[in-house]
Amino acid sequence: MQCPVCQINLRKTQKREVVFQLCDECRGIWIAAKELEVLANALAKTSQSSNELPTGFKPREIDSVSPGQDMRLCPECRCTLKEFNFAYDSNIMIDKCSTCSGIWMDANEINQIARHIQANPEAESLGNAICGFQKKQDDLKKDKYPKNTFYGPSIC
Numbered sequence: 001m002q003c004p005v006c007q008i009n010l011r012k013t014q015k016r017e018v019v020f021q022l023c024d025e026c027r028g029i030w031i032a033a034k035e036l037e038v039l040a041n042a043l044a045k046t047s048q049s050s051n052e053l054p055t056g057f058k059p060r061e062i063d064s065v066s067p068g069q070d071m072r073l074c075p076e077c078r079c080t081l082k083e084f085n086f087a088y089d090s091n092i093m094i095d096k097c098s099t100c101s102g103i104w105m106d107a108n109e110i111n112q113i114a115r116h117i118q119a120n121p122e123a124e125s126l127g128n129a130i131c132g133f134q135k136k137q138d139d140l141k142k143d144k145y146p147k148n149t150f151y152g153p154s155i156c
Helices: 033-046 109-119 121-144
Strands: 011-015 018-022 029-032 081-085 093-097 102-105
Touching: 018 033, 029 033, 033 102, 033 109, 102 109
Parallel strands: none
Antiparallel strands: 011 018, 018 029, 029 102, 081 093, 093 102
8 A cells, every 4th residue: 555645655553452554754644444533542541641642733735736636545445535624623634535434644643633532521422422313313214214115215
């Protein structure tokens, strides 16, 4: 697999029992979506204070690209990575592949995510409450409009 930023081979690495790919040049991380939460929570829990986690804030530098050339490609399936805001309002912009669901984080973004989790201990419980509410709403819709009825097949 190649780094979407540097185009060099990524190195398989393990930290806190989580396996991910690391770029030795830019220090970016390629990780499976399900492993991101595990690693970020482990980092947040093992640090006594958010001061122990380096922020390493460095704005992204936009490389000039020729028209039609994609900015960042997925190391796994070579599809275009889509940028999104972690936890919707964290201002931590990470990249996700919409095909394989892998996550690319620039240097120290995993530490920024861990700091965000530490600074917002209620964020997880709020997120779980929102997901629980949404699941109840979805269940009510399924009960109201069962599969293969006049209203059509269920989309969930």
